[in-house]
Each structure stands twice: as structure tokens, then as C-alpha cells.
Amino acid sequence: MESSQYDIAIIGGGILGLSTAMQLAARAPQWRVAVLEKEEALATHQTGHNSGVMHSGIYYRPGSHKAKFCVAGLNNLVQFCNDNEIEYQQCGKVIVATDESEFGRLQDLYERGTANGVPDLEIVGQERLKEIEPYVKGVKALWAPHTGIVDFTKVAAAYAEKFQQAGGDIFTGAPVRKIVRSTGSVALETPKGTLQAKHIINCAGLYADKVAVMTGEKVGVRIIPFRGEYYTLRPESHYLVNGLIYPVPDPRFPFLGVHYTRNIHGHVEAGPNAVMALRREGYRKRDFDLGETLGSLTYPGFWKMAMKFWKIGMGEVYRSYSKRVFLRDLQRLLPEIKDSDLAGGGAGVRAQAVANDGSLLDDFSIIEGKDSIHVLNAPSPGATSSFAIGEHIAGLAVNNFGASS
Numbered sequence: 001m002e003s004s005q006y007d008i009a010i011i012g013g014g015i016l017g018l019s020t021a022m023q024l025a026a027r028a029p030q031w032r033v034a035v036l037e038k039e040e041a042l043a044t045h046q047t048g049h050n051s052g053v054m055h056s057g058i059y060y061r062p063g064s065h066k067a068k069f070c071v072a073g074l075n076n077l078v079q080f081c082n083d084n085e086i087e088y089q090q091c092g093k094v095i096v097a098t099d100e101s102e103f104g105r106l107q108d109l110y111e112r113g114t115a116n117g118v119p120d121l122e123i124v125g126q127e128r129l130k131e132i133e134p135y136v137k138g139v140k141a142l143w144a145p146h147t148g149i150v151d152f153t154k155v156a157a158a159y160a161e162k163f164q165q166a167g168g169d170i171f172t173g174a175p176v177r178k179i180v181r182s183t184g185s186v187a188l189e190t191p192k193g194t195l196q197a198k199h200i201i202n203c204a205g206l207y208a209d210k211v212a213v214m215t216g217e218k219v220g221v222r223i224i225p226f227r228g229e230y231y232t233l234r235p236e237s238h239y240l241v242n243g244l245i246y247p248v249p250d251p252r253f254p255f256l257g258v259h260y261t262r263n264i265h266g267h268v269e270a271g272p273n274a275v276m277a278l279r280r281e282g283y284r285k286r287d288f289d290l291g292e293t294l295g296s297l298t299y300p301g302f303w304k305m306a307m308k309f310w311k312i313g314m315g316e317v318y319r320s321y322s323k324r325v326f327l328r329d330l331q332r333l334l335p336e337i338k339d340s341d342l343a344g345g346g347a348g349v350r351a352q353a354v355a356n357d358g359s360l361l362d363d364f365s366i367i368e369g370k371d372s373i374h375v376l377n378a379p380s381p382g383a384t385s386s387f388a389i390g391e392h393i394a395g396l397a398v399n400n401f402g403a404s405s
């Protein structure tokens with residue numbers, strides 16, 4: 001890597017960095033582009049620890065980046081999977097109202113999804129719900145037949161392969177520790193050597209705020225890590241779930257509520273919850289990093305967020321430690337599920353950007369610096385939207401950096 005000179009360095013080899021790299025190679029083949037990933041393998045963080053759901057675009061505010069990129073991204077993703085023989089299934093999803101108090105919110109979701117251009121949404125009654133998911137207890141449901149499942153690490157690997165086939169370079173085991181600017185160039189220092197580039201695209205996920213600060217950008221947000229823990233259903237209880245079963249989400253909170261997912265490998269998972277992690281890549285309850293925890297606790301936005309969400313937050317922590325409470329919430333959707341059906345599962349950590357005023361950024365946030373672009377908030381449905389987000393960032397790069405590369 002020593003003294004290598006590139007037009008663009010992309011920091012982060014998750015699904016967004018790799019999609020952007022692939023799209024840049026297609027849009028601007030004259031540019032030399034490199035991806036720098038700190039781990040020895042690609043896509044090992046959010047991309048490798050998620051629910052694997054190809055969302056259809058129901059939840060998001062019409063006109064938002066999430067709405068636009070998710071709806072377009074799902075179509076792009078299906079096409080990409082077909083072209084590259086990546087297994088996926090559009091098994092459909094139900095969002096279930098368990099009592100009348102949720103009807104208004106269910107109707108709102110139907111209207112939002114329809115406004116966003118999600119096709120074939122339908123509000124169904126008990127009888128149809130029983131045909132789709134025989135063991136679910138609900139009064140009404142929103143049926144989204146095109147929602148699907150896929151292994152996003154496979155999608156990311158295919159993006160990487162296309163990028164490399166087009167002449168792009170990927171350096172793994174290369175954490176960017178320092179960024180030094182000089183006229184017309186930036187030096188990205190890693191333990192494997194220094195890479196020179198004219199421009200930077202920051203797709204560093206859980207460390208996107210830190211990388212942005214390294215480039216000299218003032219970002220006004222801090223990434224607060226929220227762990228999502230799953231249980232796995234034992235194989236003998238898989239019959240309880242056909243596809244994807246979700247609750248009506250709490251509108252005050254940006255997460256979707258614990259749900260059931262039959263994933264593409266045939267496992268059925270229940271989760272994820274949302275508890276603040278004490279380490280950015282803290283996948284286990286006991287994971288703790290003093291510097292990173294202090295980083296969260298000394299951020300004024302953290303305390304404003306804590307004031308707003310303390311009650312929901314305490315509930316999530318309680319549920320994280322109490323299988324009984326987790327089970328009780330799961331039984332609202334599937335009354336037949338029992339303690340013995342649930343085995344311990346994995347976890348993922350969400351990179352949630354929190355603003356100085358304590359608000360959780362709801363939409364994707366992609367900001368443009370002088371010679372850089374930063375993805376500061378890309379929670380779910382970021383993986384579904386990856387093709388569309390990569391296309392968008394590649395377009396920004398061509399517009400913003402075109403003259404100087």
C-alpha cells in the first residue's frame with residue numbers, strides 16, 4: 001500500500017462502502033478507487049449482524065431518503081440477486097394489530113406505504129391473516145407480499161467482486177487511524193502503510209462520526225451504539241412462523257419492535273430488542289470499553305436523549321435481562337410460543353446517530369464536505385437500500401469531485 005495514489009479512498013468495507021465502490025467503478029472507470037477495511041474480512045459488523053430482511057418501504061416518511069432509497073433499493077436488489085444468482089425469497093410480511101387501539105397506526109402505515117409507492121399492500125382481517133400465518137393472534141394486519149429475505153453478506157461480497165473485476169483495490173486489515181491533509185491530497189495512515197487519495201468517502205458505520213472528525217469535518221452528531229439481541233426458535237417450533245411477523249411499531253421510537261424472521265438459511269429468529277451498548281462493537285452484554293462509554297456519557301446529546309427515552313430504555317434493558325419479559329412480548333403475536341422454544345441467538349449493534357439536541361436521527365444522513373462525503377446515519381433499511389444509496393453517493397462524487405480528479 002505504501003505511497004499508493006488513488007482518486008478516491010472509501011473507508012469501510014460494509015455493504016454501503018462496497019456498493020458505492022462498485023457503482024463508482026461503473027460510473028467513473030477512469031478513477032482509481034480503493035476500499036480500506038479495518039477487519040481482516042469484509043462486512044463483519046452491521047452488514048453481517050442484521051435481520052436479513054429486504055424491506056419494502058412502508059414505515060418511512062414520504063419524500064424521505066429512507067422512503068426513496070428503500071423502495072428503489074428493493075427493486076435494484078432483487079434485480080442484482082437475479083443477475084448474480086444470490087438466493088433470496090419474497091416471502092411477504094405481516095404487521096399485526098393485536099387490539100383495536102392499533103388500528104389507527106396500522107391504517108397510517110398502509111397510507112404511508114402506498115404514498116411511498118409500495119405495491120400490493122393490503123389490510124387483511126383475521127381470516128386472511130390465519131391463511132398467511134396460522135399461529136398469529138391478531139385482529140387485523142397489514143400484508144406486504146413483496147418484503148423478502150436475503151443474506152446481506154453475500155450481497156456485499158458480490159458488490160466487492162464486481163468492484164475488483166472492474167480494477168478496484170480492497171485493503172483489509174487496514175484500519176484508518178489518522179488522516180493528514182496537504183494541498184490537493186489526503187494521506188490515510190493505517191498499520192499496513194499510508195494511502196494517498198484526492199477524496200474520501202466515509203462509510204465507516206459504527207465509527208462514521210470518528211472518521212468524519214479525523215477528516216476535519218464538524219458533524220454535530222455522535223454515533224450511539226444500540227445492541228439488538230435475538231433468540232433463535234428451536235427447529236421443532238419453526239412451524240409456528242411462515243415468513244415475517246412484525247408488531248405495529250411504537251411511533252416514538254425509531255426501531256421496529258421485536259419480530260419473528262424466518263431467514264434465508266431456514267432459521268427462525270425472534271428479536272431484536274434495542275439496548276444501549278457499552279462498546280461500539282459490543283455484541284455481548286459484558287462487552288465494555290471505558291473510552292467509548294465515556295464518549296457517549298460526556299456527549300450532551302446523550303443526556304437529552306436519555307431524558308426523552310429513559311422509560312422505554314429501562315424497559316428494553318429489563319427485557320434484555322429477563323427472558324420471561326421477552327417471551328411475554330413475543331407471545332402477544334404468537335401465544336403458543338413457550339420458553340422452551342427459545343434458544344439463545346446472536347446480536348447486532350446499530351450505529352444510531354444522535355444529534356446535539358438529543359434527537360435520534362430518523363432518516364439516512366449523507367453529508368458533503370469539501371473533498372469528502374460522509375454517511376453519518378444508515379440504520380435499517382440501509383442494507384435493503386444499499387444499491388440505491390451507493391448509486392446516490394457515486395452520483396454525488398461524480399458531481400462534486402469531477403473537476404478535480
Ligand SMILES: Cc1cc2nc3c(=O)[nH]c(=O)nc-3n(C[C@H](O)[C@H](O)[C@H](O)COP(=O)(O)OP(=O)(O)OC[C@H]3O[C@@H](n4cnc5c(N)ncnc54)[C@H](O)[C@@H]3O)c2cc1C
Pocket residue numbers: 011012013014015016017036037038039042043044045046047048049050051052053054055174175176177203204205206207208211228272347348349350351375378379380381382383384385
Ligand atoms: C440488529 C440489526 C438489524 C438490522 N436489520 C436490517 C434488516 O433486516 N434489513 C435492512 O435493510 N437493514 C437492517 N439493518 C441495517 C443494516 O445492517 C445497515 O444499514 C447496513 O449494514 C449499514 O452498512 P454500512 O456499510 O454502513 O455499515 P457496516 O456494515 O457496519 O460497515 C462499516 C465498516 O466500516 C469499517 N470501519 C469502521 N471504522 C473504520 C476505520 N477507521 N478504518 C477502516 N474501516 C473501518 C467496519 O469495520 C465495518 O466493516 C440492521 C442493523 C442491525 C444492527
